[in-house]
Amino acid sequence: MAQRVDSSQPQAHQSPTGFPSLDPRTGEVVAYHQADDDAAVHAAVARAREAAQWWRELGFAQRRRRLLSWRAALTRQLDELAELICAETGKPRDDARLECVLVIAHLDWAARHAERVLRPRRVRSGLLMMHEASSVAYEPYGVIGVIGPWNYPAHTPMGSISYALAAGNAVVFKPSELTPGVGQALAASFAAVVPEQPVLQVVTGYGETGAALCRAGVDKLAFTGSTITARKVMATCAETLTPVVIECGGTDALLVDADADLAAAADAAVWGAMVNAGQTCVGVERVYVTKEVATELTERIVALTRRLRVGGKPTDHIGPITRPEQIDVIRAHIADAVAQGGTALVGGAEAVCPPFVQPVVLTDVPETSTAVTEETFGPTITVHRVADLDEAVQRVNAGRYGLGAAVFSRHRGPQIASRLRCGMVAVNSVVSYAAVPSLPFGGVGDSGFGRIHGADGLREFSRPKAVTRRRFRPLVQVLTFDRPSWAVQLLLRIVRALYGR
Ligand code: NDP
Numbered sequence: 001m002a003q004r005v006d007s008s009q010p011q012a013h014q015s016p017t018g019f020p021s022l023d024p025r026t027g028e029v030v031a032y033h034q035a036d037d038d039a040a041v042h043a044a045v046a047r048a049r050e051a052a053q054w055w056r057e058l059g060f061a062q063r064r065r066r067l068l069s070w071r072a073a074l075t076r077q078l079d080e081l082a083e084l085i086c087a088e089t090g091k092p093r094d095d096a097r098l099e100c101v102l103v104i105a106h107l108d109w110a111a112r113h114a115e116r117v118l119r120p121r122r123v124r125s126g127l128l129m130m131h132e133a134s135s136v137a138y139e140p141y142g143v144i145g146v147i148g149p150w151n152y153p154a155h156t157p158m159g160s161i162s163y164a165l166a167a168g169n170a171v172v173f174k175p176s177e178l179t180p181g182v183g184q185a186l187a188a189s190f191a192a193v194v195p196e197q198p199v200l201q202v203v204t205g206y207g208e209t210g211a212a213l214c215r216a217g218v219d220k221l222a223f224t225g226s227t228i229t230a231r232k233v234m235a236t237c238a239e240t241l242t243p244v245v246i247e248c249g250g251t252d253a254l255l256v257d258a259d260a261d262l263a264a265a266a267d268a269a270v271w272g273a274m275v276n277a278g279q280t281c282v283g284v285e286r287v288y289v290t291k292e293v294a295t296e297l298t299e300r301i302v303a304l305t306r307r308l309r310v311g312g313k314p315t316d317h318i319g320p321i322t323r324p325e326q327i328d329v330i331r332a333h334i335a336d337a338v339a340q341g342g343t344a345l346v347g348g349a350e351a352v353c354p355p356f357v358q359p360v361v362l363t364d365v366p367e368t369s370t371a372v373t374e375e376t377f378g379p380t381i382t383v384h385r386v387a388d389l390d391e392a393v394q395r396v397n398a399g400r401y402g403l404g405a406a407v408f409s410r411h412r413g414p415q416i417a418s419r420l421r422c423g424m425v426a427v428n429s430v431v432s433y434a435a436v437p438s439l440p441f442g443g444v445g446d447s448g449f450g451r452i453h454g455a456d457g458l459r460e461f462s463r464p465k466a467v468t469r470r471r472f473r474p475l476v477q478v479l480t481f482d483r484p485s486w487a488v489q490l491l492l493r494i495v496r497a498l499y500g501r
Pocket of ligand 1 (some may be wrong): 147149150151152156170174175176178205206207208210211212224225226227228230231232233247248249250280281282303323356375377403441442
């Protein structure tokens with residue numbers, strides 16, 4: 001029988017001394033959680049250190065077996081986990097279920113591929129060092145700290161947690177203060193399958209708890225969240241030279257060529273911009289469309305957007321804005337776009353009715369508006385008419401973020417994709433790369449660095465170790481004080497002959 005995933009069990013505290021997680025649709029308390037202080041976070045990392053040794057020594061096959069059992073448990077618990085995601089974020093039920101599907105697909109891939117990607121492999125030693133056999137091993141770091149956001153409270157942190165665990169690390173996870181129950185549900189589900197050691201633990205609290213995790217002696221920290229917080233996290237981690245993976249937001253663009261399938265492009269633009277009320281790091285924030293098809297595409301976007309239902313029912317298309325402070329940002333971006341000469345074709349200032357924001361489609365917004373330069377993280381989209389895709393590429397690449405992008409073109413998709421300064425591109429679809437577990441996920445510029453997902457994600461949570469083993473005594477022995485004076489001369493002659501031409 002599936003184990004119940006319940007935010008009130010076993011670690012949530014129904015006590016006014018803790019902090020509440022709230023249902024953004026109603027403002028009701030979902031559960032109270034404790035705010036873990038410095039000492040509690042240090043204790044969790046100390047427990048994780050022991051667990052990490054045990055987990056590492058299990059080896060790939062045993063870890064794989066346990067992680068696949070966890071995947072099966074999460075699959076059985078999918079509906080309960082999705083309900084909890086809905087309660088803490090307010091997102092529609094099927095969006096939460098799709099999030100769980102992503103969690104399961106990535107966990108499965110990480111578990112199945114860790115050994116193939118990370119087992120020791122031989123490499124060539126080269127002509128000058130042919131007397132050595134060389135190999136690279138990938139060793140787990142030990143304890144990985146994971147700090148996650150609230151918008152995809154299961155999928156986003158699991159993009160680090162699954163790969164870190166599969167690589168042989170223990171994990172201490174600090175979820176967003178808005179979604180602590182989802183974090184605890186994930187850890188409880190793991191503990192039921194791996195009861196022997198606390199290989200995956202959760203600490204809950206506000207930003208200070210996250211800062212404590214950065215200082216608690218973790219061997220690497222995987223952060224997903226805003227660029228502003230990323231800078232603080234990096235500064236804290238710099239105190240102890242703790243390495244970091246940084247996954248931040250973006251202002252992702254969708255580019256539409258004159259020969260594109262406009263029905264598909266409009267559908268992708270609207271879904272990519274509005275899904276999860278626009279609270280998606282790789283959500284579409286702006287569309288650049290060539291002048292030949294701009295009018296038709298804009299009309300299609302407007303028509304599709306008008307069909308969307310906003311509300312707190314599980315079956316609505318768009319739920320509330322999860323983080324109340326974000327509403328001010330969305331309001332300010334819409335106001336700035338209009339003040340700078342933009343036109344709202346759908347919605348406008350009146351679209352903001354907390355905790356909901358109705359969809360907004362803006363055109364003629366200058367590139368200097370915050371609606372273009374900054375992440376809005378709401379159900380808004382700006383549509384820009386350009387002379388051609390060269391101009392579109394130039395405008396996209398001028399931004400300081402570079403997370404994902406989408407290109408709609410019948411003939412030039414991959415070519416345009418190769419010119420975009422970002423980490424991921426979907427050609428003739430949107431956001432699809434996030435659902436392909438074998439692909440790396442991450443950005444450039446203010447969107448962060450390092451990669452989760454795929455083989456690169458497994459290596460991100462491993463330290464490469466180089467090993468050489470002497471196969472035979474070299475003819476010319478130079479790495480010794482006992483070398484004869486002619487040895488270096490001979491080596492130089494060989495080097496000049498080999499490389500000097
Ligand atoms: P925040 O940056 O506000 O918070 C992220 C996490 O950091 C939270 O758990 C937060 O805790 C914690 N935190 C806050 N202050 C500190 C600190 N000083 N030291 C350590 N940790 C701290 O981001 P949001 O939660 O608002 O998430 C939204 C952002 O995440 C958006 O910009 C979005 O684009 C980005 N994102 C990026 C993704 C990617 O893969 N590239 C995926 C999903 C989202 P608390 O909540 O308790 O304050």
